[in-house]
Amino acid sequence: MTRRELIKYLGTTGLVxxxxxxxxxxxxxxxxxxxxxxxxxxxxxxxAGLSAAMALGRSLRNVLIIDAGDPCxxxxxxxxNFITQDGINPKQISELAKEQVLKYNTVKFLNDFAISGKxxxxxxxxxxxxxxxxxxxxxxxxTGVKDIMPSIKGFSDCWGISIVHCPYCHGYEIREKKTAIxxxxxxxMHLAPLVKxxxxxxxxxxxxxxxxxxxxxxxxxxxxxxxxxxxxxxxxHQKGSLKNIVFSDGKKLPFEALxxxxxxxxxxxxxxxxGCKLTEHGHIEIDLFQKTTIDSVYACGDNSGMMRSxxxxxxxxxxxxxxxxxELAKEQF
Numbered sequence: 001m002t003r004r005e006l007i008k009y010l011g012t013t014g015l016v017x018x019x020x021x022x023x024x025x026x027x028x029x030x031x032x033x034x035x036x037x038x039x040x041x042x043x044x045x046x047x048a049g050l051s052a053a054m055a056l057g058r059s060l061r062n063v064l065i066i067d068a069g070d071p072c073x074x075x076x077x078x079x080x081n082f083i084t085q086d087g088i089n090p091k092q093i094s095e096l097a098k099e100q101v102l103k104y105n106t107v108k109f110l111n112d113f114a115i116s117g118k119x120x121x122x123x124x125x126x127x128x129x130x131x132x133x134x135x136x137x138x139x140x141x142x143t144g145v146k147d148i149m150p151s152i153k154g155f156s157d158c159w160g161i162s163i164v165h166c167p168y169c170h171g172y173e174i175r176e177k178k179t180a181i182x183x184x185x186x187x188x189m190h191l192a193p194l195v196k197x198x199x200x201x202x203x204x205x206x207x208x209x210x211x212x213x214x215x216x217x218x219x220x221x222x223x224x225x226x227x228x229x230x231x232x233x234x235x236x237h238q239k240g241s242l243k244n245i246v247f248s249d250g251k252k253l254p255f256e257a258l259x260x261x262x263x264x265x266x267x268x269x270x271x272x273x274x275g276c277k278l279t280e281h282g283h284i285e286i287d288l289f290q291k292t293t294i295d296s297v298y299a300c301g302d303n304s305g306m307m308r309s310x311x312x313x314x315x316x317x318x319x320x321x322x323x324x325x326x327e328l329a330k331e332q333f
Contacts, residue, residue, distance in 0.1 A: 019237065020034055020318075036133070036134055037326055038062045038108075038136040038137075039063060039137055040061060040068065040136050040140060040328075041124070041136040042065045042142055043066050043126070044268075045066070046067070046096060047097065048302075049142030049275075050101045051141045051300075051315075051318045051320075051321065052321035053104075054100070054101045054321065055318050055322050057104030057106055057107040059321075061106060063107045064110060064134060064136070065101075065108070068107070068129075069109065073092070073127065073310075074265075076161070078173070080169055080170065080173065080198045081309060082311040083311070086135065088137050090310065093193050093310065105127070107224075108233050110132070112129055113130040114124040114127070114129075115128060115129050115270075117270045122133060122135070122139065123136050123296065124136055124138075126139075126270075137328065138324050139297045140276075140320055140321075141270070141271050141297070141300075141302065141304075142301045142303070142317060142320075143266065143270075144267045144301055145266060145308075146267045147159070147264050147268055149262065152235060153233070153234040155235050157235070157237060158242055161241065162237065163257065163258045163328070164257070166308060167195055167259065168309065171195065176198070176253050178201045178256045179201060179256065180204070180245065180255050180259070181202070181203070181259045181261075182232065186209070189216055189232070192219075202324075203228060203255075204225060205207060205219065205229075207231070212227070230247040230249050231246055231247065233248050233253065235245050235258075242255055242257060244260070265284065266278070266303055269305075271294075273274055273294065283304050283305060284303050290316060300317045300320040302317055
């Protein structure tokens, strides 16, 4: 079928063509059309959301995934530390996952952005940016987090490439390189032994060097770890590959890799508006079964855990899907 023939056919069925999905995707995915009510709505269609959807789809649950296609790792060239997928581009992993998940006929996908949610007598109602309104008995938030980039020239261009957050996700690839850690003291001291195991050329860049404890100073000296407390003003790079770090005093030091512990915020404000409690670190609070503090609302992936990795997102999503299905089955039995 040609593109023109497909468009003509879709026009006769009443399908909306304004969704930002390639035409080829209509032949591959279960695009939501008339359904308005579901067993579960999953907001966020990356690794955690798709994993939850697979568990629910295999249990014959009517599921809607709402996702706008803006993952936090969109700039990262390779995903690591995920068995069977080591070294694969993150987008390739999610595209394959989406293709596999949407083979289950009860799982539908909506390329859209959820903007609000409210509790009602039968569950929840979600409104989207394109003015759609859908409802479900259960809600799963797999919305991830949004990193807050510092106002340092060149920093965001290198994020996920040569400026990274996790030694487990990226450390092997940047092993034995001239490396720095950019973080406050607690986070820097947490990362230091992990990164030191991967490189002998390590520098800490911290804003409050004078607050280091004597025992911390001794540990750093013992392992020949330098400490810089001057503000970073620029990251010099070549297509995301770090070359130099420029400081406010005019000094320029060559580095090949930088670990950075930067703040984040929830990618979606809906959980908090529904009453979901956040932890002191800003994650959605969940119990061992991925339940939030609001009944029938679940969370999985980066929005509710400190371990930010594809493997952990898939795991937590799988557990969430199973728990939601179990709760639905118990209620219906």
